[in-house]
Amino acid sequence: MPKLIKDGQLVQDDAWQVIDDEQDIQDYSIISLPRWQENKEALLTHAQAGKLGVWIDSHENVDLIGDDSSSFTLIAVNFPVFTDGRGYSTARLLRERYTYQGEIRAIGDVLVDQLHNLQRVGFDSYLMREDQELEDVLRFFKPFSNPYQADVRETKPLFRRRDKAVS
Amino acid sequence: MYVYDEHDEKLLQERVAQFTDQMQRFIDGKLSETDFLPLRLQNGLYRQRYAPMYRIAVPYGMMTSVRLRKLAHVARKYDKGVAHVTTRQNFQLNWPIFEEVPKIFAELAEVGMHSIQTSGNVVRNTTTDEYAGVLAEEVTDPRPYAEIIRQWSTFHPEFSFLPRKFKICINADPDVDRAALTVNDIGINIRRNEKGEIGYRIYVGGGLGRTPIVGVVINEFVPEEDLLTYISAILRVYNQFGRRDNKFKARIKILVKALKIERFKELVELEWERIRDTEDKLTKEEINRIKRHFTEPDYLDLEDGPIELQNARLDNPDFARWLDKNVREHKRSGYAIVTMPLKETGLTPGDITSEQLEALADIAEEYSFGETRNTHQQNMVLADVEQRKLFELWQKLKPLGLAIPNLDLLTDVICCSGGDYCALANAKSIPVAEAIQARFDDLDYLHDLGPIDFNISGCMNACGHHHIANIGILGVDKKGEEFYQIALGGKQGFDAQIAKILGPSVSRDEVTDVVAKILDFYVDKRIEGESFIDAYYRIGHDAFKGAVYA
Structure with missing residues (x-):
């Protein structure tokens, strides 16, 4: 059973599936970025209907999907290893540079200790690595009640709200 | 000195709780060594050759008596009663017990100390001029700006898994660089423009290690309020495009060199334009709030030369x-x-x-x-x-033992921990420092020699800054034996230079003899009042080489 967390909950019945480039595309398939780029025109309606997702690998720059992002309701960002931090910039730029409104899903080497930063840069669902224990997982989302920086969720840095910030 | 308010305090306490929990999960077998590694590093905990090492942050090098006492206490209680000052103005404990480190952290946090981001592929402790705030020559006190960077870099959500470690330093002395601006990933020189406004000259892409590179200016004048947006733009470009396939090519200096500074600047400034006027732009109120923490102490009205x-x-x-x-x-x-x-x-x-x-x-x-x-x-x-x-x-x-009159002299050695502690080292460095200090112990002679930067690194990672020493020693491994390569002509400062290797490496016993020959040659050839480094550049590398290896 895949371990998916979405909107702060464990989800059992999620239809989205990452598929290989050789597999046939079905409803709720998540395809690779090169496959999207090569078949954009044929796949556009499918994507716009909210039934096709795309995944971006860590070495693929966010500008490669760019404004196409608005055609999707789900974009997955892959972490080949959890120490590869490019995906954090990818998600943040999807939100801030391309004002992408749909779901951003972290896939690959996703560990509970990353959840806090991932949600801060704009992720909202997390396909956790197989071995992760998810009992009491929600506590990992907010180890810090009031971080210093602005992020996708809190658009003002602490220095602009220090007086008002409730700790 | 910056004093924590309730928010800073709470963040620190939350960090202690987070790290304590991570360590417990590691002890319970719920967190593997690999998964725990970056988490513990971001809290300053290393595994070294013989024991763990715990690096304690000293933001911009400032300590208080209260903190000194706490450090003395934890060093005694959890270590061998010794702390070690590092080249990033931090302290290290060299013999703590691995599992006890969260307890040390908790004790330090009682007085506002911590070990946050003293290691790992994150923004490290921002260093500054050790005489910041007390120099007449300074444009302004750089410490408030270092504190602004500290807060911005602490637990940054986007930049917590960079390709490699990231070092920022800042100074405000227009003439003398005591912060090593050009050998940091980012060096910030606070200055005033023609209108008298505060801003920053920003250097990028400097660094030592196995590929020493002197940093270059990316922007001559970034306005005061744009500090965080400009360095965020640099970090964002680096995070996306820095190499991750090879640890030794992952520092920003390699990216800057590969792209060339013109192209790198273009990418950074395109990004900067996009984020420049966001909420991250500093406000006058915030700059002033931080500056109020660094007001002058209650000086008395006193005369010079009493x-x-x-x-x-x-x-x-x-x-x-x-x-x-x-x-x-x-x-x-x-x-x-x-x-x-x-x-x-x-x-x-x-x-x-x-x-x-x-x-x-x-x-x-x-x-x-x-x-x-x-x-x-x-x-x-x-x-x-x-x-x-x-x-x-x-x-x-x-x-x-705190009044040894050897500041900036030959025996004021910068030295890494070397093979006595460090798992990376190819050779020991501390015994070399000791041998030099023992051989050249005549103060009259040392004072006559004048200022000489003498630095030792136990391996090419260059923690002992041997590249920017007037006389730099590098420990190398030759078929399992320790040898030492000697280089001359390195300099720190605005006109930083990378030292040039003098000749074949020598055994540890021979290092002091080689140094003696170098010094004799200098004393023989110098003209009245000429420093070692000036004489070196006048006489030339080959002449020194000939004198030593003849």
């Missing part, structure tokens, strides 16, 4: 020598800046014991408003001493 000082100088040549070497001018009349080299022969350069720390805490309270500083040369500073009390202070520092 009679007590003049008499003591005349009566006591040892004191006079210390004054000339270790004491420098303060922006305020009647005050002085005192540097305490931690370079006693026979002791590891940069080491300070719990007893010394406690004594120093008392001394700082009595003579320097309860504050001390760490320097990147692995020394400590009392920055606000009344000139009329210098003799009294000297008498108290002397028995503690």
Whole structure:
């Protein structure tokens, strides 16, 4: 059973599936970025209907999907290893540079200790690595009640709200 | 000195809880060694050759008496009663027990100390000029800006898994760079433009390690409020495009070199334009709020060169020598800046014991408003001493081994921990420092030689900054044996230079003889008043090479 967390909950019945480039595309398939780029025109309606997702690998720059992002309701960002931090910039730029409104899903080497930063840069669902224990997982989302920086969720840095910030 | 409010305090307590939990999960087998590794590194906990090492942050090098006492206490309780000053103005404990480190962190946090981001592929401790705030030449005190960077970089959500570690330093002295601006990933020189406005000249892509590169200017004047947006733009470009396939090519210097500075600047400034006017733009209110924490202490109205000082100088040549070497001018009349080299022969350069720390805490309270500083040369500073009390202070520092008059001399060695501690080292470095200090122990000779930057690294990672030393020693491994490569002509500062290798490496026993030959040649060839480094550049590398390897 895949371990998916979405909107702060464990989800059992999620239809989205990452598929290989050789597999046939079905409803709720998540395809690779090169496959999207090569078949954009044929796949556009499918994507716009909210039934096709795309995944971006860590070495693929966010500008490669760019404004196409608005055609999707789900974009997955892959972490080949959890120490590869490019995906954090990818998600943040999807939100801030391309004002992408749909779901951003972290896939690959996703560990509970990353959840806090991932949600801060704009992720909202997390396909956790197989071995992760998810009992009491929600506590990992907010180890810090009031971080210093602005992020996708809190658009003002602490220095602009220090007086008002409730700790 | 920045004082934490409830928010800073809470963040620190939350970090202690987070790290304590991570360590417990590791002990319980719920977190593997691999998964725990970056988490513990981001809390300053390493595994070294023989024992763990715990690196404690000292933001921009500033310590207080309260913190010195706490450090003395934890060093005694959890370690062997010794702390070590690093080249990033931090402290290290070299023999803690791995599982106990969260407890040390919790004790440190009681006085606002921590070990956040002292390691790992994150933005590290922002360093600055050790004389910040007490120099007449300074454009402004750089420490408030270092504190602004500290807050911005702490637990940054986007930049917590960079390709490699990231080092930022900042100064505000237009003429002298004591912060190593051009050998950091980002170096920030605070300056004023023609209109008198504060801004920053920003250097990027400098670094030592196995590919030493002197950083270049990416922007001559970034306006004051744009500090965080500009460095965020640099970090964002680096995070996306820095190499991750090879650890040794992952620093920003390699990216800048590969793209060339013009292209790198284009990418950064395109990004900067996009984020420049976001909420991250600094406000005057915030800059002033932070600056209020760094106001001047209650200086007295005193005259320069008081009679007590003049008499003591005349009566006591040892004191006079210390004054000339270790004491420098303060922006305020009647005050002085005192540097305490931690370079006693026979002791590891940069080491300070719990007893010394406690004594120093008392001394700082009595003579320097309860504050001390760490320097990147692995020394400590009392920055606000009344000139009329210098003799009294000297008498108290002397028995503690804190008044050795060798600042900037040959024996004021920068030295990494080397093969005695470090798992990466190819060779030991501490015994080389000791051998040099033992051989050249005649103070008259050392003073006659004048200033010489002498640095030792135990491997090419260059933690001992050997590349920017006038005489730099690098430990190398030759078929399992320790050898030492000697290089000359390195310089720190705005006109930083990378030292050039002199010739084939030598065994440890031979290092001091080679150094002696180099020094003899210099003494023989120098013209009146010429420093070692000036003589080297006048006479030339090959002449020195010939003299040593003839």
